[in-house]
Amino acid sequence: MSTTRFIARAGVVAVAAGVATMLGSGLASAHVTAKVLGEAAQQGGYSKITFRVPNEDDAAGTVKLEVKMPADTPVTSARTRPMAGWTAQIQKAALDEPVTVHGAEIKEAISSVTWTAAAGTHIAPGEFEEFELSVGPLPVAEQLVMPAIQTYEGGKVVAWDEPPAEDGSEPERPAPVIELAPEGDGHGGAAPAVDNAAAESGDSTEAAAAGTDDTARWLGGAGLVVGALGLGFGVGATLRARRATSSSQS
Missing domain, CATH: 2.60.40.2230 (Uncharacterised protein YcnI-like PF07987, DUF1775)
Incomplete structure (x- = not known):
């Protein structure tokens, strides 16, 4: 039997077994x-x-x-x-x-x-x-x-x-x-502990999110400053180049 046929038959058997399992469970x-x-x-x-x-x-x-x-x-x-x-x-x-x-x-x-x-x-x-x-x-x-x-x-x-x-x-x-x-056995007190843990987890998540948001804002502001500086340098360089060209032509 070829490898391809073997894999195909194995796949059919697996699918049939899965269907039987689902039907049996149902x-x-x-x-x-x-x-x-x-x-x-x-x-x-x-x-x-x-x-x-x-x-x-x-x-x-x-x-x-x-x-x-x-x-x-x-x-x-x-x-x-x-x-x-x-x-x-x-x-x-x-x-x-x-x-x-x-x-x-x-x-x-x-x-x-x-x-x-x-x-x-x-x-x-x-x-x-x-x-x-x-x-x-x-x-x-x-x-x-x-x-x-x-x-x-x-x-x-x-x-x-x-x-x-x-x-x-x-x-x-x-x-x-x-x-x-x-x-x-303590079942009655288990739920509040879970709720408190969830609340603490939520507080941590909110704090982390707030910190991430602040960092993103800081980086964004820094990027704007750097971009503005770069634009200023670029404009200055362009003006200097034009002046130099005008002087040489004169």
Whole structure:
């Protein structure tokens, strides 16, 4: 096989592998996910969870999302953000053992949150929607696993309820999960430090820019002076030459 053919075939294989990787990543990520934007969720604290719901059906729209909250790591309060065209319902269930929150005994916790689309509203094929939920206090656990049930027009139901695998691989239908930072690990104080560092960096940049601007102005002024002197010397030389020529002619 010639070197040219070998390189051409290798290029085709590489392109095919890249396409397969992109397609595989797209399929793997096209499920209901949960994210905490901004500061990390912390055990014992309050946080806003954003559920991203893509529509994987080519013909039907998504009309309902139900998120189940775990009973073994209970969340005692939740609030939904209003969404045009959607209604939200929060269900509670009695706890096997009461928990104490801010000195008060809590005997029930959030069991599920359901968003239902109004008539004429849905997540269309090829689109996604985000549902926001404010929850807390968050349980003392490494993570919060929240199975989700996605319902399509026509009655099709897809359950995203498989917990994370111990080997780190992604299940076929993974449940939405958020990681919880240990209580009092300093996450809350990290942001101001970053902001201060950014501010200091900005001040340094502005100072450097100001210094550069001053230098440029000084050099520009010096250049004008040198140019003026050069012009003066040139004019003087021209006049002297003319005078010398006139004298010789005389």
